[in-house]
Amino acid sequence: MKVSKEKIGLMVAGGVVGLSAIILTVFGNPKNMGFCIACFIRDMAGSVKMHSAGVVQYMRPEIIGIVLGSFLISLCKGEFKPRGGSSPFIRFILGFFVMIGALTFLGCPLRMVLRLAGGDLNALVGLFGFIAGIAVGCFFISRGFSLGRAYKENKIEGVALPVVNVVFLVALIAFPSLLAFSETGPGSMHAPLLLSLLIGVIVGALAQRTRICMAGGIRDIILLNDWTLVLGSVMIFVVALVGNLVTGSFKLGFTGQPVAQTNHVWNFLGMLLVGLASVLLGGCPLRQLIMAGEGNTDSAITVLGLFVGAAFAHNFKLVGNATENGPNVWGKSAVIIGIVIALLIAFFNSKIKEEK
Amino acid sequence: MENNNQEIKEKVATFRSHYGAMMFRRRFGEGCTLRPVPRSLSSSCGTAAYFYRDDWEDHLDENVEGVWERNGEEWRKLYGEE
Numbered sequence: 001m002k003v004s005k006e007k008i009g010l011m012v013a014g015g016v017v018g019l020s021a022i023i024l025t026v027f028g029n030p031k032n033m034g035f036c037i038a039c040f041i042r043d044m045a046g047s048v049k050m051h052s053a054g055v056v057q058y059m060r061p062e063i064i065g066i067v068l069g070s071f072l073i074s075l076c077k078g079e080f081k082p083r084g085g086s087s088p089f090i091r092f093i094l095g096f097f098v099m100i101g102a103l104t105f106l107g108c109p110l111r112m113v114l115r116l117a118g119g120d121l122n123a124l125v126g127l128f129g130f131i132a133g134i135a136v137g138c139f140f141i142s143r144g145f146s147l148g149r150a151y152k153e154n155k156i157e158g159v160a161l162p163v164v165n166v167v168f169l170v171a172l173i174a175f176p177s178l179l180a181f182s183e184t185g186p187g188s189m190h191a192p193l194l195l196s197l198l199i200g201v202i203v204g205a206l207a208q209r210t211r212i213c214m215a216g217g218i219r220d221i222i223l224l225n226d227w228t229l230v231l232g233s234v235m236i237f238v239v240a241l242v243g244n245l246v247t248g249s250f251k252l253g254f255t256g257q258p259v260a261q262t263n264h265v266w267n268f269l270g271m272l273l274v275g276l277a278s279v280l281l282g283g284c285p286l287r288q289l290i291m292a293g294e295g296n297t298d299s300a301i302t303v304l305g306l307f308v309g310a311a312f313a314h315n316f317k318l319v320g321n322a323t324e325n326g327p328n329v330w331g332k333s334a335v336i337i338g339i340v341i342a343l344l345i346a347f348f349n350s351k352i353k354e355e356k
Numbered sequence: 357m358e359n360n361n362q363e364i365k366e367k368v369a370t371f372r373s374h375y376g377a378m379m380f381r382r383r384f385g386e387g388c389t390l391r392p393v394p395r396s397l398s399s400s401c402g403t404a405a406y407f408y409r410d411d412w413e414d415h416l417d418e419n420v421e422g423v424w425e426r427n428g429e430e431w432r433k434l435y436g437e438e
Contacts, residue, residue: 006395079399146373211401223374224390224403283401294399351375 006210007231013206014235020199021114021236022243024062027191031249031258032118034240035062035203036111037285038102039259041303042310043187044168047179050307051314055185059172061193063289064165065200066207070293071162073205082158084297087147090345091298094277095305096312097338098285101273103310103319104266104327104335105129106259109214109274109284113233115260117240119252122260122267129268131218133275137346138222144351145280150298158295161303169197186259204293213287215278263326266335270320270327273338280346366426367412367434368394369405376419377403383415397424397431 021034033039039056046057074080102108105126107115112130115123137145171178172193182188190196206212210232217230244250254262261267278284281302283291288306291299313319318331327335370393371377381388384407393404412423413435422436 009395074399141374142378144373144375146375149372208399209395211395211399213401216401220392220401224392226391228392229401287401291400 004228007228009210010212010228010232011235013210013212014232015239016206017110017203017212017232018114018117018236018239019243020203021240022247024191024196024199025249026247027195028189029191029196030186030189032115032120033107033111033186033259034114035286036107036114037063037066037289038099038108038306038310039106039111039186041099041285041306042103042314043182045307045310046187046314047181049180050311052180053314054187055182056187056314057180057182058187058190059168059179059181060190061169061172061197062200062203064169064172065197065202066204066286066289067162067165067293068169069201069204069206070208070290071159071204071295072201073208074294077209079208080158080295082153082155082295082297083150084153084157084301085148086150086298087349088298088301090147090349091281091302092305092308094281094342094345095288095302096309097342098274098277098281098302099306099309100313100318100331100334100338101270101277102285103313104270104331105274106261106320108286109271109278110236110286112271113214113236114240115257117237117250118244118257119250120257120260121252121254122257122262122264125264125267126271129271130215130275132268133272133277134215134218134279135222135275136272136343137276137279138219140346140350141219141223141279145346145349147280147298147349150296153295153297155295157297160297161292161300204290207286207290208294211287211290213283215275215284216282216287218275219279261320261326263320266320266326266332269335269339273335273342276339276342276346280342364408367407367423368397368426368431369407369412369423370398370421370436371402371404372419372421374403376417377405379417380405380415380420383417384409384412394431396429
């Protein structure tokens with residue numbers, strides 16, 4: 001059987017992401033958190049003092065690298081195409097709630113795969129929720145859900161988010177006193193700056209070339225019975241699993257897992273919210289960073305939604321808490337409100353009508 | 357219809373939404389499958405319709421973004437704005 005170039009590319013990219021995650025963990029990132037787009041954006045929001053949770057503040061070079069990697073490779077390949085205008089504020093709100101769901105579970109879909117590869121069975125519960133959320137989203141997509149078409153925009157608009165990331169990088173290197181940095185907790189644990197940045201750029205470029213996406217892979221299976229895109233996620237899992245076994249970091253079970261909580265209901269519902277909102281947005285948080293790098297300003301707005309969601313999650317203490325076994329009543333309310341709002345957005349943007 | 361050694365080339369239509377692709381397939385009828393957009397055509401991950409028939413122009417609507425024809429490894433644009 002001939003394996004297509006696309007599938008090979010996805011498997012290579014997945015393998016590199018999995019290996020990179022292990023390397024970053026070995027060099028200092030928190031366990032099972034070589035990458036976590038949600039956690040890292042949360043740390044960055046803390047670093048620019050949008051929230052003051054002292055244990056999760058760091059300007060993560062991986063995120064900066066991913067955006068710039070996607071930006072540079074899309075420029076080189078003629079795929080940098082500034083466009084936007086597809087319901088930007090609705091996307092901001094969905095991005096906000098993706099972050100609420102992810103911080104309830106304590107990880108974005110990418111970290112969910114990495115947690116699974118570390119033996120964290122809470123991530124399996126999260127995966128079931130994620131698939132359920134994507135299935136609900138697919139129900140609306142197959143009934144005409146769309147946030148409307150995007151239009152061509154000028155170059156300055158498309159370049160803005162990559163430039164903001166350059167500013168973040170300059171601040172991190174040259175003016176660190178402007179930023180807040182955790183002294184304890186996950187925010188204080190990080191690989192060396194240049195290594196994180198370099199790996200971010202490589203992963204950003206590979207993800208742009210291959211369209212790797214955790215939500216998209218499952219969506220394609222449900223909507224089109226196409227198993228191509230999911231290969232990337234499968235390879236991330238396989239390589240990270242082997243890496244964890246080799247480095248002795250694999251630990252199977254529900255309890256005592258790094259940066260995790262064991263409340264099944266809220267792990268499930270948190271990731272259900274992430275899956276639903278991601279599929280409505282057309283991609284998981286990693287994919288939003290990549291599309292933003294390609295000049296998609298709707299994705300840039302979504303990334304802003306993730307930032308603000310993270311700030312709210314910590315300022316109002318809505319996050320899943322390892323010591324309290326899940327979110328408090330306000331956190332639970334935020335997840336339920338998020339699911340309801342995502343469903344309303346899905347319903348009112350669908351054409352539930354028959355066409356000949 | 358195959359005649360005079362003329363190879364029938366595969367075509368692909370891209371859309372503004374998955375629903376647009378579904379509606380196209382419904383109008384088009386037999387011989388049309390929905391799969392992800394080829395990477396060589398787009399860096400986005402939408403749904404495309406693949407078919408061989410030549411009467412695709414009868415089935416266009418505002419949801420169709422472009423139609424392309426396979427030329428070896430490349431795709432040649434048949435329809436759609438820049």
